[in-house]
Amino acid sequence: MNRSFKIYVYPHRRDDPFAHALLPVDFEPGGNYASESYFKKLLMESHFITKDPSEASLFFLPFSIARLRHDQRNYPYWDRTGGADHFYVACHSTGRSAMDRAEEVKLNAIQVVCSASYFLSGYVAHKDVCLPQIWPRKGNPPSIRSSQRSKLAFFAGSINSPVREMLLRAWENDSEISVHHGRLPTPYPEALLSSKFCLHVKGFEVNTARIADAIFYGCVPVIIANHYDLPFSDILNWKSFSLVVATLDIPLLREILRGLTSEEYLQMHENLLKVRKHFRWHLNPQDYDAFHMVLYELWLRQGVVRFPLTGLPDSDRRRYGNSSVGLLGAG
Structure with a gap:
């Protein structure tokens, strides 16, 4: 080329x-x-x-x-x-x-x-x-190992779609899956760095910068956006570093995320760190x-x-x- x-x-x-x-x-x-x-x-x-x-x-x-x-x-x-x-x-x-x-x-x-x-x-x-x-973010991506991430999953954003409304109803007050729609109690980068999984949930459109944010901060993306043609899907194997969850399975999120073994998550996290270079300008x-x-x-x-x-x-x-x-x- x-x-x-x-x-x-x-x-x-x-x-x-x-x-x-x-x-x-x-x-x-x-x-x-x-x-x-x-x-x-x-x-x-x-x-x-x-x-x-x-x-x-x-x-x-x-x-x-x-x-x-x-x-x-x-x-x-x-x-x-x-x-x-x-x-x-x-x-x-x-x-x-x-x-x-x-x-x-x-x-x-x-x-x-x-x-x-x-x-x-x-x-x-x-x-x-x-x-x-x-x-765009300055500097090198932070290096926070998976063992240092105490929160299971994280989402923050406007509740501007039926999918996000479903997410809020299911997990707003959960202790493991943090779902926020207003002012965050901690800085956004800190929340990404402390979570094992970061939720990308369809809003007005299937796309936002959340996936790239998650990748930059080493947080495994969980994509809840039906019909999204993911970036570089002709080149990258998204299954190796992310999860795609159907909208109807939002109530099963904890079961799905906890269903991964430690070895499976560690491999997914290592693969995520390898693809970070593809999502930088x-x-x-x-x-x-x-x-x-x-x-x-x-x-x-x-x-x-x-x-x-x-x-x-x-x-x-x-x-x-x-x-x-x-x-x-x-x-």
Whole structure:
């Protein structure tokens, strides 16, 4: 991938009316949706970029959808494959839902989105990519061994979905499974560090930064979000470092978590520490970090073969170059 993968970015100028949505940020990204800005910023500075569309493996649509509803921009290489070799990136759910009225984009282009749910019609499994939602954190991840974690499980967050309401009813006053929906009695990092398992429970969307938070602090994720296409699922074996629990099994959480032997939990925790490097953004990308993992997911989705642009009018041949792309399959 490092040697052959090339991405063409549609040109955008600093004086463009939509420059604020097209250009990568010139500062270090932060906040709950930093993953989108990190990817765009790092991609534009990487050796994967090509200025020659004829050698591109994929084409990047460098827009923030929510800000470009009235943009009449032309993407001239789209028609070569109906957009099957194009992709865009969006962490906020608006980016995915904005494609509900753009059937060709939704069905053909690769959508790299945080809100990656099989249940939603706008997301196409195996074609699209789940972008991990990662809150950037400074420094190296803390090293707290599993034997030092006294609390069985932990969750904190707004009660903004039926699933979280079910969790609260079942475990709000439990001594082993801590469920909080208001002000925490202890700092958030401390609660993560003192728990063996950290609960990721579906809210408005299937995704939040909680999974990446848990991984950073060495707390084994318990995912209670039906239909969530987990980040890097084509690459990582999530069963080796996390648990997926069905919504209907929330009342059985203690039984499920206590059902693991000490050896099984220790192995899961050790595997978790191994995958932490995949859920980190760096201003200077490192091998196997989040930037390279997302690129590898895109690289796996190359599904095109080049063929001559025979039979096209001279005007179209000049427009598209001397070769085009025919679709073999998208992922």
